[in-house]
Amino acid sequence: MKFPPLKIYALAYLLFLYAPILLLPLFAFNDGTIIAFPLKGFTTGWFAKMAENDTLRHALSNSLIIALTSSAGATILAVFAARASTRYRFRAKGSIMGLIMLPMVLPDILMGMSLLLVMLEVLRVNLSIGTVILGHVIISLPYAIAVLQTAFATLDQSLEEAAVDLGETRIGTFRLIVLPLVMPGIISAFLISFTISLDEFIVAFFLAGNQPTLPTYIFSQLRFPSSIPVIMALGTCLVAASIVLLSVAEFFRRRGLKRTGAKDTGGFL
Amino acid sequence: MTTQPMIAFREVHKYYGDYHALRGITAEIRPGEFFSLLGPSGCGKTTLLRTIAGFEDISSGAVLIDGRDMAGVPANKRPTNMVFQSYAIFPHLSVAQNVGFGLRRDTRSKGEKAKLVEEALEMVGLKGYGARAAHALSGGQRQRVALARALILKPKVLLLDEPLSALDRKIREQMQVELIKLQREVGITFVLVTHDQEEALVMSDRIAVMFEGEIAQLADPETLYRRPNSRRVADFIGVMNFLPATVTGERGDTITAEVAGLGALEVARSQVSLAPAGDQAAVGFRPETLTLLYEGQQAGDREAQGVIDEVVYYGDMTYYDVRLDGMERPVRISMRNVFGRPVLDVGTRTRVAWSPGALVLFR
Ligand SMILES: Nc1ncnc2c1ncn2[C@@H]1O[C@H](COP(=O)(O)OP(=O)(O)OP(=O)(O)O)[C@@H](O)[C@H]1O
Ligand SMILES: [Mg+2]
Numbered sequence: 001m002k003f004p005p006l007k008i009y010a011l012a013y014l015l016f017l018y019a020p021i022l023l024l025p026l027f028a029f030n031d032g033t034i035i036a037f038p039l040k041g042f043t044t045g046w047f048a049k050m051a052e053n054d055t056l057r058h059a060l061s062n063s064l065i066i067a068l069t070s071s072a073g074a075t076i077l078a079v080f081a082a083r084a085s086t087r088y089r090f091r092a093k094g095s096i097m098g099l100i101m102l103p104m105v106l107p108d109i110l111m112g113m114s115l116l117l118v119m120l121e122v123l124r125v126n127l128s129i130g131t132v133i134l135g136h137v138i139i140s141l142p143y144a145i146a147v148l149q150t151a152f153a154t155l156d157q158s159l160e161e162a163a164v165d166l167g168e169t170r171i172g173t174f175r176l177i178v179l180p181l182v183m184p185g186i187i188s189a190f191l192i193s194f195t196i197s198l199d200e201f202i203v204a205f206f207l208a209g210n211q212p213t214l215p216t217y218i219f220s221q222l223r224f225p226s227s228i229p230v231i232m233a234l235g236t237c238l239v240a241a242s243i244v245l246l247s248v249a250e251f252f253r254r255r256g257l258k259r260t261g262a263k264d265t266g267g268f269l
Numbered sequence: 270m271t272t273q274p275m276i277a278f279r280e281v282h283k284y285y286g287d288y289h290a291l292r293g294i295t296a297e298i299r300p301g302e303f304f305s306l307l308g309p310s311g312c313g314k315t316t317l318l319r320t321i322a323g324f325e326d327i328s329s330g331a332v333l334i335d336g337r338d339m340a341g342v343p344a345n346k347r348p349t350n351m352v353f354q355s356y357a358i359f360p361h362l363s364v365a366q367n368v369g370f371g372l373r374r375d376t377r378s379k380g381e382k383a384k385l386v387e388e389a390l391e392m393v394g395l396k397g398y399g400a401r402a403a404h405a406l407s408g409g410q411r412q413r414v415a416l417a418r419a420l421i422l423k424p425k426v427l428l429l430d431e432p433l434s435a436l437d438r439k440i441r442e443q444m445q446v447e448l449i450k451l452q453r454e455v456g457i458t459f460v461l462v463t464h465d466q467e468e469a470l471v472m473s474d475r476i477a478v479m480f481e482g483e484i485a486q487l488a489d490p491e492t493l494y495r496r497p498n499s500r501r502v503a504d505f506i507g508v509m510n511f512l513p514a515t516v517t518g519e520r521g522d523t524i525t526a527e528v529a530g531l532g533a534l535e536v537a538r539s540q541v542s543l544a545p546a547g548d549q550a551a552v553g554f555r556p557e558t559l560t561l562l563y564e565g566q567q568a569g570d571r572e573a574q575g576v577i578d579e580v581v582y583y584g585d586m587t588y589y590d591v592r593l594d595g596m597e598r599p600v601r602i603s604m605r606n607v608f609g610r611p612v613l614d615v616g617t618r619t620r621v622a623w624s625p626g627a628l629v630l631f632r
Contacts, residue, residue, distance in 0.1 A: 165351045166371035181361060259361055260404055
């Protein structure tokens with residue numbers, strides 16, 4: 001140890017970051033309704049109660065549908081946008097890309113309010129999970145584009161020319177050469193959009209109408225002390241699911257990199 | 270001989286916005302020839318090569334391949350294949366999949382295609398490498414894969430953009446020889462882009478020397494070396510000594526030029542090339558056309574005296590910079606190091622001989 005203060009700082013930082021998350025499973029398995037020490041005893045009852053809760057199940061399925069479709073939509077749009085911005089020159093490219101990327105820095109509450117206005121007054125559609133999906137596509141698109149731009153920019157253009165030179169069409173080249181090589185980037189973009197959508201609160205709160213999503217449901221339940229242990233159990237499940245999801249994704253990403261012999265330029269883990 | 274050229278450029282111009290990259294290229298490449306485009310960085314060699322492949326639209330003029338105008342013919346429909354400078358090996362495919370990529374649209378059976386791939390790999394000395402992952406190959410092996418992949422389609426023309434520049438010297442020299450052999454074997458027209466004059470001289474049947482979007486001289490290697498048509502070409506290909514000269518007389522086929530230190534020289538008209546307008550006339554010598562004379566040796570044609578200014582020893586050769594009496598700047602002379610003849614020291618007084626037939630007059 002050359003410089004202990006730095007090491008202590010790093011440890012404190014990690015503790016501050018992860019200790020609260022560790023409290024979730026602690027109280028999820030605690031046999032008591034009050035979230036306080038000392039712990040009472042071990043129970044899996046909260047998980048059983050969680051599984052029986054219909055509204056929660058409804059919120060979960062809503063959230064999953066929203067996250068899957070909005071991240072799929074955002075990723076597909078991001079593929080086109082990133083491809084266009086890295087490969088082609090067109091008029092007002094800078095301003096167009098800037099406007100697409102703007103939601104990344106715009107406060108979510110502005111997005112939520114203006115989208116609500118558009119849905120109700122301009123488009124005159126009823127609020128549903130469909131409107132949330134639209135909103136989530138817009139807010140996760142810039143992140144997906146940012147990830148994919150790196151993937152497309154590191155792709156050697158002569159690979160595409162070589163495929164065309166060997167008789168392949170432009171579309172065939174995209175399918176056979178470009179797509180497989182940017183696949184790790186596509187997976188990353190999808191995951192980022194998925195996680196953004198899954199825990200997004202404000203836009204979902206504004207646009208969901210009477211439909212619950214996981215974050216809005218959790219927020220609504222925090223008013224009732226008796227349901228907090230169930231929320232703890234739910235949180236524990238989400239943490240476990242996140243870890244599994246990221247590990248699987250990282251596995252595929254690394255396998256993709258290994259297959260092409262590319263250098264690892266950062267992923268999630 | 271009136272065989273149809275394999276490639277014909279007719280007044281080809283190319284603009285990138287305002288930048289005039291190709292300035293009226295007119296040239297013909299013969300069938301079965303090993304042709305090189307040689308020139309300094311940025312002169313437009315790659316651009317010209319890419320107009321053949323169809324990756325670059327031309328602004329005006331015409332490119333013909335085997336008599337057919339290529340205007341409007343996309344790259345994937347042209348009878349050419351290319352070896353890219355970066356080799357452009359598909360990293361997610363195996364060696365065999367890379368080599369067989371161009372056969373995807375072919376109607377032959379799987380077995381026949383596999384046989385073609387195996388033959389192509391054998392041709393470039395990679396027999397049995399088919400199942401390997403392409404990204405795990407060395408630079409030299411990648412280049413061979415790129416060659417096999419381009420040649421498997423039996424193109425009329427193979428285009429090579431600086432294919433050897435990424436290899437280290439030993440492998441590069443070995444690949445030069447292999448490429449020449451391969452070209453003779455398959456009989457396909459090769460068009461090579463290079464900025465390495467030695468590489469061009471070693472490999473090509475004919476060379477086009479390019480400067481700033483124009484072809485300065487198109488000739489076989491020996492003509493380029495012995496009779497460069499301008500000082501610029503002479504300077505770019507090998508080393509040439511230039512001595513300021515004054516033309517003092519012209520009689521029939523011979524021109525007389527006066528050079529300080531060497532006296533009056535008679536030059537055949539066929540040995541006269543261009544100097545930039547307004548420049549003083551100059552006489553050019555290659556370093557090996559001058560000889561240091563040792564004690565008791567007799568001069569060949571002409572002789573001068575001087576002092577050795579600098580010695581650069583290369584093992585098989587030694588370069589001497591000799592300041593001849595009456596001359597401002599030293600001339601470079603190369604001597605083969607023969608057994609029994611010591612390398613001379615700086616400061617030695619020596620005699621130098623030359624033959625008038627070896628010089629070029631630039632005026
Ligand atoms: N896509 C492009 N847009 C604008 N200018 C270009 C483009 N491609 C090439 N140029 C310019 O055209 C000129 C010729 O380029 P080219 O690549 O043909 O040179 P080169 O002779 O192959 O040089 P090098 O030995 O460096 O590869 C260069 O000045 C280059 O900057
Ligand atoms: Mg080039």
